[in-house]
Amino acid sequence: MADEMNAVIDLGSNSVRVVIYEHGPSGTQKEIDTLKQSVRLTSHLDENNVITETGIQLTVQVVGLFKQLCDSYGVVEIIGVATQAVRVAVNRDELLNRIFAETGIRFRVITGEEEARYGYLAAVNSLPLEDGITVDVGGGSTEITYFRQRNLIHYASIPYGAVSLTKEFTRNDPTPSKILEAMNRAIENQLDRYPWLEGLGCPVIGMGGTARTVARVHQDRRKYPLKILHGYEMCPMEVTAMLDMVCSMPVKKRSKIGGLSGERADIIVAGIAILDQVLKRVRASKFVISNKGLRDGILIEQVLRTRGEQLLPDMLVHSIANIHVHFHLDRQHAIQVWKLTGQLLSEMVKHNWLPDSSEMRRCLHVASMLHDIGRTISIYNTRDHNFYLLLQVPLFGVSHRERLIAAAITAFKSTKQTNRALVSYQELLEDEDFTTITRLGVLLGLVKTLDRTSTGAVQSIDLLRDQGEWILRVHAQKPLGLQLNLALEWLKEWRKVFQREIRLEVDPFEQSLGV
C-alpha cells in the first residue's frame, strides 16, 4: 500500500466532504487535500422522507465534483459512506444508483452503530483518554458511544441532528425559551432510551461541526493563544452558557460572533442543545473537542487493518512517524537524538538534577523527535520555525500545554529569550514549566549537536560524579570532531541554566578545540 492515494467521501446530512490521503511506508499516511460543500440533504427530504429530485441532482453533482478532484490527484480508491439523511430516505437506492451511474462510486449506507463506532475509533486513537463518551452531532442524527480503557462498551444513535432538530422546532428568531424547552424534552426522550448514560462522570468528547464551532467561539472570546481545536477542553457549564447566549440572539446577530460561520448561525441552537443535554445527562467531568470524526475513523480502520491491530498502541509514536514522512525528516537522526536525550534525562533524574515526571519525559520525547522540523522551512530562524510547526502539525497523545512546552524546548536558545517568547502563552503554563523548558531546552540543545552530522557516532551518555566534580561522559564509536566542539558551546549555557560546574568527557578520550 506504499504511496497509494485514497479518498473518503462522507455524504452527511448537512454537508458532503472529501478527504484525500496518501498512504506511505509502514502504515503512515498524509492528508493531501480536503473540500466540503454544504448540501443540506436533510432539507431536501420531503414530509414522506423522499429525497426530492433537486436533492438528488445536487448530490449527484457534488459527488461528481469531488470525483474530479480525486481524479486530478490520481486517487485509486474512493470509499463513499452515507449517513442519516440517506439512511431514512425511502428512495435511497435511487439516489445511490444515480450516483454510481454518474461517478462510478458505490456508496455504502452505514448504520448508526457503524457511524458511532467510527467516531469512537477516531477518538481513542487521537486523544489521550482511557474512558469517555463520544458525541458526534451530525446534520440528521447524533451518534454516541461510551468507551472504557479504550474499549467500546455502548453505543447510541438518536435521530436528531443540528439540521433536523432545527427543522422540527425552530420557527422563531431569536429562539424563545419555550422552543428551547421543547427541543430539550425531545432530546431527553431520546436519551432516556440509554440509561447507561446517566451519571457516568467521565469526559464527553464532542465531534462534528457544532462541537468545533463551540470550541472556536470559546477560544475567540478568551483569546486562546493556540490555534488548535483538537483536544481543547471546556467546562460543561461553559457549553450551557453558550447555549443561552445564542438562544437570545437573532440569527443575523449570531453570524457576527467570532468563530461562528454564517452558514451555521441558524442551526447552532439545536446543535448545542444536543451537546448540552448529553453533558448534563452524563454529568461530564469535562468537554473535550475532537477535530477527528467519521472520516478519520474510516482511515484509521484501514491503517489498523494494515498493521493487524485493534487500536494504535501509541498514538504519539504513530503521529510522530506521520510527521517524519510528511516533512521528509531524517528519522534515524531523530531516533538517535531521542535515544540520547532519554538516557541523559534518566541519568539526571537518578542524580536528582531533575524531578521524575512522565509528562516531562513526553515533552522531551516530542521535542527530540521533531527538533529538526524548522529546517524544512529555512536554515535561518530555525528555532522560530520549530516553535511554529510544533504548534501546527497533527500531533496526538499530548495535551495543549505539553505541546507548547515541547515547542518551546525545540526553540530554546537562552533563558532570557525563552521567557520573552512565551509571554503571550503564560495563561497556559505553570511557573515551573518555564524551568522545565530551559532545562530540557539546554539538554536537547547539547545532545542534538552530538549527532549534528547524523553519523550516529555516540553510543551512550552518562552523568557521573567523580571526586566532587560532575562529568558528562559521552561514549563514542567514531571521533566526534565538529560535534564535540558544538557540544562544548552548549555546555556554557548548560552551566548557566543548572548553575553547576560540569565537564564533558569523551570516551575514548578525544581532544576538543579551544574555539
Next chain:
Amino acid sequence: MADEMNAVIDLGSNSVRVVIYEHGPSGTQKEIDTLKQSVRLTSHLDENNVITETGIQLTVQVVGLFKQLCDSYGVVEIIGVATQAVRVAVNRDELLNRIFAETGIRFRVITGEEEARYGYLAAVNSLPLEDGITVDVGGGSTEITYFRQRNLIHYASIPYGAVSLTKEFTRNDPTPSKILEAMNRAIENQLDRYPWLEGLGCPVIGMGGTARTVARVHQDRRKYPLKILHGYEMCPMEVTAMLDMVCSMPVKKRSKIGGLSGERADIIVAGIAILDQVLKRVRASKFVISNKGLRDGILIEQVLRTRGEQLLPDMLVHSIANIHVHFHLDRQHAIQVWKLTGQLLSEMVKHNWLPDSSEMRRCLHVASMLHDIGRTISIYNTRDHNFYLLLQVPLFGVSHRERLIAAAITAFKSTKQTNRALVSYQELLEDEDFTTITRLGVLLGLVKTLDRTSTGAVQSIDLLRDQGEWILRVHAQKPLGLQLNLALEWLKEWRKVFQREIRLEVDPFEQSLGV
C-alpha cells in the same frame, strides 16, 4: 549541475563560515545547512603579521570540521576563500598549505577588490535598488563599492574591520569620547583616499555582522513586527544614535542589549563607527541592511555563469522559482493562477475598479505565485501557514511592506478577519493597504479556485459591462465543474468587498450548481 551539492567556506578575519547549497534545475538553488565558528584570526596575528602556530592549528581544525559537515551531505565541490587576515599574513602560504594537507581544500585568497565585488553582486541581485553604496564591515577590513543602475562603478577597501580597529584603539571600557574621536579620524583618513564617496546621497547598504547587529537591536527596541533583516531600512541618524549608546556602556552591559550577542559586545563600537563614518561621508539617503554578502556573491556568480548572464534580470522571479523548488510547489498551477489574476487586475484597472499601481501588481504577483505554499505545512489552517511562510521565505525584490501585503492577500478570507489579523502590523501599513489587501484577496481567492484541480482549463478572463450589468467572463477550454462552483462561493465575498453586483459567465456556457 542538477541537484549537485556545493559549499562555500569563507575564512574571515572574525569568523569562519560554511554554507551548503543544492543546485536544482534551471539555475535554482536551495540552502541546505550553515554553520559558523568564531576563530578571530585577526587576534592570532602577531605584531609582525605572522599567524601564530595556535592560530594556524585552530584554523586548520575548524576547516576540518566544516569538511566533515560537507562530507556528511555528500558535497562535491567546496569553494574556499580567505580574506583580510590571511591577505596580510606573511605566512599565509604555510596556513593554506597546511589546510590543504589536512582537508584537501585549496583556499583562494581574494583581493579586497574581489571581496568588494562579491558584496556588490549579492546586493544588486537581492535588493531592489538601482544605485547605492555597499559597505561590508568584516573583522579585518571593510569593503566598499558604488554602483549605478546596478553596474559597479567604484570600489574601495580599507584595512580596518570591527576586530582590527578594536585591537588598535580600544583599551578602555566604556569607550571614552577621545578614543572614539581617534577611531573616527583613522577611518576618515582611509575614506579620504576615495573622494568619489563624498556626498553621493544614495542609499548605503550595510553587510556583515555589525550591520546585522545594528538592525537587530533597532528592531528589538521598536518591537518591529517582522522578523526579517534583509532589506530593513533605517535613518542614518539612528546609526549615529546607536553608536553613542554603545560607547557609553561597559562591554558587560552591552551584551544585555536585546539583539546584541555577547561575542560581539566588545567589537561593536568599532564596527558601528565605520558604518557611521561611511554614512556621513556619503550623506546617505537611508541605511539598508543586507543579510546577503560575500558567500552569496560567490554563489550568485556561479548561478549567473550557468545562466550566461551578468546580473539576474529579475530577482523577484528568480527567488520565487527557488521557493517553488524548495517547497515542491506545483509551478504550472502557480503560473496559471498568476496569468489569470494578472489579466483580471488589468481588466479591473481598465474599468476603474482598481487604481493602476505597479506596487499592487507586484504584491498580487507574489501572492498568486505562492498562494499554495501553506499547504506544504498542512491542509488545515492553510491561510495562517501562507501568512507565516510568506514572511519567512527568501523573497527578493519586494519591500517589507509589499511582502506583508502579499502575505495578507494569500491569507484573505473576509474583510473582518483581515482587519483582525493585521492589528499587530498596523505600523507597517498605510490605511489604503487594508483596502488593497481585501480587494486583491478576493480577486485571488476567486481566481485560484478556477484552477483548483490544476487542469489549466481557463484560458482567459474578462470584465465587461453589458446592459448596465457587470459580468466576469471566463473562457474555458474544458468544463469547469467543481471549480465553477467554488468560484461562485467567492463571488459572494467579492460583492461584499466591491459593493457592486456582478455575474460570472462561462464561455462556452456552462451551468453551475445551486449549492
